[in-house]
Structures are given as C-alpha cells and as structure tokens.
Amino acid sequence: MTDKDPKARYDAKWAEYQSVMHRGAWRIGWGFFFVTVGLLPMMWLFIWMVGAGNWEKTSFHAPILMWLAVPLNLAVVVAAVFHLYRKNVELDAIKRTYLKELRALKNQLPPSPGCEAPRESAADPDSFRDDN
Numbered sequence: 001m002t003d004k005d006p007k008a009r010y011d012a013k014w015a016e017y018q019s020v021m022h023r024g025a026w027r028i029g030w031g032f033f034f035v036t037v038g039l040l041p042m043m044w045l046f047i048w049m050v051g052a053g054n055w056e057k058t059s060f061h062a063p064i065l066m067w068l069a070v071p072l073n074l075a076v077v078v079a080a081v082f083h084l085y086r087k088n089v090e091l092d093a094i095k096r097t098y099l100k101e102l103r104a105l106k107n108q109l110p111p112s113p114g115c116e117a118p119r120e121s122a123a124d125p126d127s128f129r130d131d132n
Contacts, residue, residue, distance in 0.1 A: 010105040017098040024091040028084060035080040042073060 046069040 006105065006108045010109060013102055013105055017102060020094060028087055028091065031084050031087065035077065035084065039077065042076065
C-alpha cells in the first residue's frame with residue numbers, strides 16, 4: 001500500500017483519530033477524577049488548619065478562616081470544572097474536524113466488492129452524527 005492508496009490514508013487517519021480521542025477522553029476523565037477526589041484532601045487541609053474541634057461550633061461562631069476557606073474551595077472547584085469544560089469543548093471541535101476528514105476520505109474509497117451500492121432512496125446511516 002502506498003501513500004496514495006485511499007484505503008491506507010483512511011486507515012491511517014482512523015488510527016490517528018482513535019488515538020487522539022482516546023488520549024483526550026482519558027485526560028478529561030482523570031481531570032474529573034482529580035477534581036472530585038481532590039476535594040477530600042482540600043477539605044482535610046482546612047479542617048487541619050482550623051482545628052477539628054472548631055467545626056462543631058455553629059456557623060455563627062465559626063472561625064474567620066472557615067469563612068475564607070468556603071469561597072476559596074468554591075473558586076478552586078468552579079475553576080477546575082470550567083477548565084474541564086473547555087477541554088471537553090476543544091476535544092469536541094477536534095472530533096468534528098477528524099470526522100469531516102474521515103467522511104471525505106471514506107467517499108474517495110472504491111466500493112467494496114461484497115457490498116452493493118447504496119440506493120438513492122435509502123436513508124443516510126451517518127445522518128445521526130453531529131459533525132455536519
């Protein structure tokens with residue numbers, strides 16, 4: 001197979017697409033894991049800084065450090081979730097680009113000998129996709 005072979009180009013692009021999507025999905029998944037599980041050490045740190053006995057007081061008698069810790073925790077979590085959202089949007093844009101390229105390469109492929117040509121009246125099996 002040469003570089004000019006449409007099947008080889010399609011297979012290479014498909015393998016590249018799968019690799020990029022795999023790495024991107026794992027990166028987002030691990031990021032989500034660290035955001036959710038990362039809350040535990042952050043809460044433990046603030047409990048240690050304030051002192052475990054002070055958490056038993058009512059909210060009106062809470063130390064000032066507790067009042068500072070709540071907005072700080074919220075800001076860290078919101079920033080981390082927003083960062084994950086941006087990464088997800090970027091990955092979706094990359095996915096759309098790859099799918100457009102793959103569809104163009106697929107249209108250049110010669111019809112398979114075992115498959116009949118699709119009928120004109122048949123519904124497009126790829127019409128459900130969101131990469132138009």
